[in-house]
Amino acid sequence: MSSFESVDHAFLRKRSALKWGRWDDDVIALSVADIDFPPPQGIKDALLKVIEEDRTPYGMHAGDPDVLEVVCEKLNRINRIQASFDDVHMIPGTMFSIFISCYHALKPGDEAIICPAPIYPPFIQNIINAGATPVFSPVKYDNNCALDLDLLRSQINPRTKMIMICNPHNPCGRVLTQKELETVAELAIENDLLIFSDELYEDMVFKGKHISIASLSPEMMERTITSFGFSKAYGIPGYRIAYLVHRGKRMKILKEQIHDIIVHTDTLAQAAAKAALTQSGNWLPSLRKHINEMHGYALNRLRDMKGVWCSIPEATPFLFPNLVVYGLSSNEMTDYLLHEARIAVQSGSTFGPPGEGHIRINVGTSKAVIKEALDRMEKALKKLKINK
Numbered sequence: 001m002s003s004f005e006s007v008d009h010a011f012l013r014k015r016s017a018l019k020w021g022r023w024d025d026d027v028i029a030l031s032v033a034d035i036d037f038p039p040p041q042g043i044k045d046a047l048l049k050v051i052e053e054d055r056t057p058y059g060m061h062a063g064d065p066d067v068l069e070v071v072c073e074k075l076n077r078i079n080r081i082q083a084s085f086d087d088v089h090m091i092p093g094t095m096f097s098i099f100i101s102c103y104h105a106l107k108p109g110d111e112a113i114i115c116p117a118p119i120y121p122p123f124i125q126n127i128i129n130a131g132a133t134p135v136f137s138p139v140k141y142d143n144n145c146a147l148d149l150d151l152l153r154s155q156i157n158p159r160t161k162m163i164m165i166c167n168p169h170n171p172c173g174r175v176l177t178q179k180e181l182e183t184v185a186e187l188a189i190e191n192d193l194l195i196f197s198d199e200l201y202e203d204m205v206f207k208g209k210h211i212s213i214a215s216l217s218p219e220m221m222e223r224t225i226t227s228f229g230f231s232k233a234y235g236i237p238g239y240r241i242a243y244l245v246h247r248g249k250r251m252k253i254l255k256e257q258i259h260d261i262i263v264h265t266d267t268l269a270q271a272a273a274k275a276a277l278t279q280s281g282n283w284l285p286s287l288r289k290h291i292n293e294m295h296g297y298a299l300n301r302l303r304d305m306k307g308v309w310c311s312i313p314e315a316t317p318f319l320f321p322n323l324v325v326y327g328l329s330s331n332e333m334t335d336y337l338l339h340e341a342r343i344a345v346q347s348g349s350t351f352g353p354p355g356e357g358h359i360r361i362n363v364g365t366s367k368a369v370i371k372e373a374l375d376r377m378e379k380a381l382k383k384l385k386i387n388k
């Protein structure tokens with residue numbers, strides 16, 4: 001029996017303050033994007049080794065050479081991004097790449113297009129924090145969350161400085177196609193735009209193939225700040241570790257800016273990252289298999305609930321069902337499910353206006369937890385009237 005098949009609530013509440021620990025004991029937590037499983041043993045062993053070796057002095061700014069070596073090898077082999085040490089910077093979490101890209105590239109009066117929207121909320125807030133305006137380019141929900149490329153084209157204007165993509169996509173779980181990426185790349189080149197590409201969920205793809213937009217051409221490598229991380233598929237968000245990839249004159253400035261903010265990324269976290277890439281054995285295929293099965297189970301259950309529809313995810317641990325027939329806003333539905341069903345889900349509207357009407361459910365847990373949550377949800381929805 002794999003360790004993905006059962007989780008213990010007491011263990012979850014103790015280890016996960018944000019996802020589980022903040023709720024009453026009877027609440028099932030499916031909102032925060034953590035998985036409910038301890039990380040691969042190889043990561044734990046690597047951390048203990050760094051402590052034993054007293055590796056407490058400052059490290060190199062962009063990252064420890066042994067870690068960069070492994071990361072570059074992975075970028076070349078898996079992402080087809082021909083990266084060398086100069087092109088990579090270890091950072092404290094993918095979140096930091098969203099911040100530094102907006103901080104670096106945007107100023108008041110600029111616009112950044114978020115495509116696909118809805119989107120992980122810090123994209124929106126970091127654009128606003130830089131004094132710029134977020135422009136939402138909503139997915140086509142009626143076409144399995146495909147990009148609306150004509151809309152994207154029409155949204156570009158002289159104020160546009162950056163297109164921000166998220167591939168695979170949180171919250172809809174879609175993997176962008178080569179054709180979509182090529183069109184986004186063409187638009188960026190035609191209009192001299194920077195691309196920010198969040199590829200944190202690259203290791204959680206079940207259908208389709210993840211392609212990095214920076215791998216399309218050397219020109220796109222110079223136009224794209226790509227971010228990869230370890231928080232999701234390896235279950236180590238608490239260690240705050242990720243890396244960004246970029247080539248060209250901006251990289252020198254980015255490196256200086258990152259140095260001036262953090263000096264460098266935690267040595268322990270970097271060791272965890274290296275171990276994730278080299279010492280995690282069969283972890284990723286087993287996790288993907290489990291999450292894929294959980295998606296299948298949860299999708300079937302949601303389809304049996306009257307009026308609920310949900311696009312089929314190709315990646316990520318998320319489902320993003322639409323419950324608009326019940327006549328409640330996303331926030332109201334989220335509150336209702338918390339109080340009536342004692343399940344915590346994420347309101348779709350936190351992902352920007354295109355997420356309204358939806359809720360996000362994280363299935364990165366055991367089947368027993370998901371079954372109990374969906375039983376409760378089904379019962380609670382039956383008490384609501386459906387708007388015809």
Ligand SMILES: Cc1ncc(COP(=O)(O)O)c(C=O)c1O
Pocket residue numbers: 033092093094095096120166170198200229230231237240241242
């Ligand atoms: C799309 C996306 N980017 C970034 C993050 C933050 O990741 P990290 O823990 O690596 O900072 C998340 C977390 O949920 C996310 O969903």
